[in-house]
Amino acid sequence: xxxxxxxxxxxxxxxxxxxxxxxxxxxxxxxxxxxxxxxxxxxxxxxxxxxxxxxxxxxxxxxxxxxxxxxxxxxxxxxxxxxxxxxxxxxxxxxxxxxxxxxxxxxxxxxxxxxxxxxxxxxxxxxxxxxxxxxxxxxxxxxxxxxxxxxxxxxxxxxxxxxxxxxxxxxxxxxxxxxxxxxxxxxxxxxxxxxxxxxxxxxxxxxxxxxxxxxxxxxxxxxxxxxxxxxxxxxxxxxxxxxxxxxxxxxxxxxxxxxxxxxxxxxxxxxxxxxxxxxxxxxxxxxxxxxxxxxxxxxxxxxxxxxxxxxxxxxxxxxxxxxxxxxxxxxxxxxxxxxxxxxxxxxxxxxxxxxxxxxxxxxxxxxxxxxxxxxxxxxxxxxxxxxxxxxxxxxxxxxxxxxxxxxxxxxxxxxxxxxxxxxxxxxxxxxxxxxxxxxxxxxxxxxxxxxxxxxxxxxxxxxxxxxxxxxxxxxxxxxxxxxxxxxxxxxxxxxxxxxx
Ligand code: HEC
Numbered sequence: 001x002x003x004x005x006x007x008x009x010x011x012x013x014x015x016x017x018x019x020x021x022x023x024x025x026x027x028x029x030x031x032x033x034x035x036x037x038x039x040x041x042x043x044x045x046x047x048x049x050x051x052x053x054x055x056x057x058x059x060x061x062x063x064x065x066x067x068x069x070x071x072x073x074x075x076x077x078x079x080x081x082x083x084x085x086x087x088x089x090x091x092x093x094x095x096x097x098x099x100x101x102x103x104x105x106x107x108x109x110x111x112x113x114x115x116x117x118x119x120x121x122x123x124x125x126x127x128x129x130x131x132x133x134x135x136x137x138x139x140x141x142x143x144x145x146x147x148x149x150x151x152x153x154x155x156x157x158x159x160x161x162x163x164x165x166x167x168x169x170x171x172x173x174x175x176x177x178x179x180x181x182x183x184x185x186x187x188x189x190x191x192x193x194x195x196x197x198x199x200x201x202x203x204x205x206x207x208x209x210x211x212x213x214x215x216x217x218x219x220x221x222x223x224x225x226x227x228x229x230x231x232x233x234x235x236x237x238x239x240x241x242x243x244x245x246x247x248x249x250x251x252x253x254x255x256x257x258x259x260x261x262x263x264x265x266x267x268x269x270x271x272x273x274x275x276x277x278x279x280x281x282x283x284x285x286x287x288x289x290x291x292x293x294x295x296x297x298x299x300x301x302x303x304x305x306x307x308x309x310x311x312x313x314x315x316x317x318x319x320x321x322x323x324x325x326x327x328x329x330x331x332x333x334x335x336x337x338x339x340x341x342x343x344x345x346x347x348x349x350x351x352x353x354x355x356x357x358x359x360x361x362x363x364x365x366x367x368x369x370x371x372x373x374x375x376x377x378x379x380x381x382x383x384x385x386x387x388x389x390x391x392x393x394x395x396x397x398x399x400x401x402x403x404x405x406x407x408x409x410x411x412x413x414x415x416x417x418x419x420x421x422x423x424x425x426x427x428x429x430x431x432x433x434x435x436x437x438x439x440x441x442x443x444x445x446x447x448x449x450x451x452x453x454x455x456x457x458x459x460x461x462x463x464x465x466x467x468x469x470x471x472x473x474x475x476x477x478x479x480x481x482x483x484x485x486x487x488x489x490x491x492x493x494x495x496x497x498x499x500x
Pocket of ligand 1: 075078079091093094114115116117118120136137138140141142143144146184185186187189190191192193194206207208
């Protein structure tokens with residue numbers, strides 16, 4: 001593989017990785033945002049058009065109502081007479097009517113104007129003003145110019161199915177218009193002037209009245225509003241994308257920082273593991289040798305003769321022993337991290353405590369132990385519980401009061417899935433200000449008076465924490481202290497509360 005190839009393949013996978021981690025979420029969020037905005041824009045535009053069409057419908061409706069009203073008036077009167085002037089001519093289609101044209105006594109010539117003619121005259125005036133276009137049509141027109149166009153023909157056909165009004169936005173000859181049409185029904189009186197209508201009886205649909213409102217101007221007004229609306233949405237959309245981008249950048253930066261922190265922690269952890277390994281394998285042997293050689297030297301009579309030498313040897317011996325104990329305890333403490341805590345374990349704590357006491361009967365001979373039965377069954381494996389109780393018993397014994405026999409009271413309360421153990425003694429006690437410090441690794445309050453490395457309580461705390469609980473110290477009996485520790489109980493005991 002050439003350098004160029006490896007570079008390009010690296011950048012391709014890096015690009016892909018960037019896209020997987022950052023691009024995909026940003027783009028999908030952005031797309032959702034865009035879709036929401038597009039839907040909102042579409043809906044708003046739809047509403048604008050619907051409003052405009054409603055407005056046009058209002059105009060058409062009013063015009064139709066008016067047309068029908070005066071048509072009814074004129075038709076009811078059987079037509080009205082008007083002077084033959086100003087565009088009003090005798091209607092050739094009324095030629096068969098005997099008194100179509102009359103002359104008033106003072107010599108004014110009048111002609112009969114039927115309702116359709118009247119309507120046509122009104123429509124002509126409206127058309128000249130340019131707003132509305134009205135039509136009276138029928139499938140069998142008397143006047144050829146009243147023939148329906150395709151739309152009218154379809155509408156008339158649907159009126160025959162019982163419809164009383166049809167409205168529709170149509171594009172005819174490239175012009176958008178709203179058309180509204182209502183049917184005219186035949187009456188007996190109509191046949192007077194419309195004698196030969198094939199198959200039409202009174203009540204049947206006989207032509208119709210329509211109005212079309214041109215939408216061009218209304219739509220033109222809408223364009224400006226749509227432009228403003230779109231501009232607003234666009235701006236909003238851009239702000240959204242910007243917001244998504246910025247917050248994403250912040251999130252990824254935080255994530256990166258977290259990852260760095262995690263890596264640093266992992267490194268520290270590895271170092272710690274290494275250290276515990278070193279402790280386990282490289283510290284133990286030299287300390288063991290120190291102890292055995294010190295003992296060897298102590299057996300040499302020559303050396304024991306000298307008081308100073310004897311003291312020095314004793315000192316070496318005790319310090320070597322202490323070092324060995326420290327190494328052993330540090331290792332025990334570190335091992336705790338690697339230890340798997342068994343889940344689903346269950347140990348009856350009462351019998352275990354008694355067996356521990358029995359094993360150490362000699363040490364505990366002078367002490368008085370009061371166990372407030374029953375102690376609960378805890379969800380901790382036996383070995384671990386043995387260790388926990390061991391540390392607590394050791395501690396009580398080690399820090400007992402020099403002037404009085406040790407008295408230890410053990411009790412436990414169960415609530416909410418936890419057992420709250422309390423080990424109360426009458427020993428030396430721990431001053432309140434030191435009650436937290438004693439849990440810190442290798443902190444010993446009275447290094448000279450009592451033996452031990454100060455690891456017990458630190459281990460106890462670590463175990464308690466790993467079991468999801470905690471341990472702390474409270475006042476005990478006669479200046480002594482109480483170790484209060486909570487452990488998980490076995491589920492069947494959740495409801496059982498042993499309160500004493
Ligand atoms: C006084 C005579 C007269 C009466 C009554 C009359 N019409 Fe007409 N009607 C005409 C004439 C004439 C035309 C055709 C020319 C025109 O437009 O004036 C016409 C046209 C129409 C048209 C348009 C289609 C076409 O045939 O040209 C319709 C629809 C119509 N009439 C419906 C009616 C209805 C419905 C009635 C009954 C309520 C009625 N007319 C009563 C005289 C009359």
